[in-house]
Amino acid sequence: MIAGWEDVRAEVLRRIRARLWAPGALIPGEEALAAEFGVARATVNRALRDLAEAGLLERRRKAGTRVALLPVRRATLEIPVIRQEVEARGQSHSFRLLAMRMAVPPLPVAGQLGWAPDAEKLYLETLHLADGKPYAHETRWLDPAHLPDPRPDFAAVSVNEWLVTHVAFATGDIAFAAEAADARSAEVLGVAQGAALFVTERTTFTTETAITFVRLIHAPGYRMVTMV
Template identity: 50%
Template sequence: MSAAPQFTGWQAIQAEVLRRIHAREWPPGQTIPGEVALAQEFGCARATVNRALQALAEAGVLERRRKAGTRVALHPVSKATVTIPLIRQEIEERGAAYGYRLLRRQEGTHAMLTGPALHVTALHFADDTPFVLEARHISLSVIPQARNETFHEISANEWLLRNASYTSGDITFSAQAASAEVAQHLGAETGAPIFVMDRMTWDGEAAITAVRLSYVPGYRIRTVIGGS
């Protein structure tokens, strides 16, 4: 917990800058010395200072503008990075055995997808206990080879990772009351609070897939932040 990282190079500068911010030597909103000045103080090249400050700016700790200089962020915008793992990985990382069962597979259409769509519903298990219900729609005009896959042995979740790539995506998290169907599959009571993740992915302008993951009651997603 208290190991001394003993930073060197640009990370040492980053650490020192962070120290001064936390120590209120450079209070929020204040303009800190320019890169040249800091480079001179730390006895290094300006590029090294730049590297350190740029990383802090990306983290939201600093705000940098040309000519205006670098200021300590007034509202240290908390950015939490949520890692979205493969469902199989997530289950196995919990030390549980992964299980999978296809519930339904049929062609149809979907409001967010152009042309025909493949609808796949499946359950993912952790140690034989339902963990998450996957309800997915795959665009058959964009990913026609999905027609040849039964999704009986491999989940659409994993199959798509191997057979499709995306350029952008959109995720929303919400709490939903379990419908009768969802409740039944997850072994919960109808109306139970369900953590839901809706994902939409695109390849350029083409919508590839839309998926809703309904997690078993009690599920929680966790993340860590470092701030100022």
């Protein structure tokens, strides 16, 4: 008996694995599946979305849902609380708020988050430390109009941890790069200018609006671990 979205997911997965729906095949629409299983369309949507996120289905607006030709296992990436990252290494975390001001973001940032090019937003720059030594240099842009109240003193509470625990995100983009340290990063992290550094850039959104753009420049020796 099919009752919830997990049951729908299990049955759809069974059909894919049994090749009842072959790779590349267009599967029945949500309304048809909802009628077949005797559940709400929203229940079917949740199940298909979960399988799409797992790389087993390909969903396109107005084109329907197909079984993936080459199913891909996707890595699971969580938005990290930097304090927890540091403590998991057996080290003590602290941070310093280096800057906080209203300013106009660079055009690439404003464009990525859908902000007007001349609108002022909240800029924060933070240095995270592990056992008193530089761990990550964080630069962040926020739209204060969409932050919940009351907001804390970001000199006392890390903006990274506060956002993760107080603002629910729906989607986002993450980019990774190796970059040479510029003058500012070299100064903050205590490395030679031009040193190779691991950089993470992330944008996150609610269902309605952009939340933040953050750029994390990690000190030498940083190692990322994830799951597949």
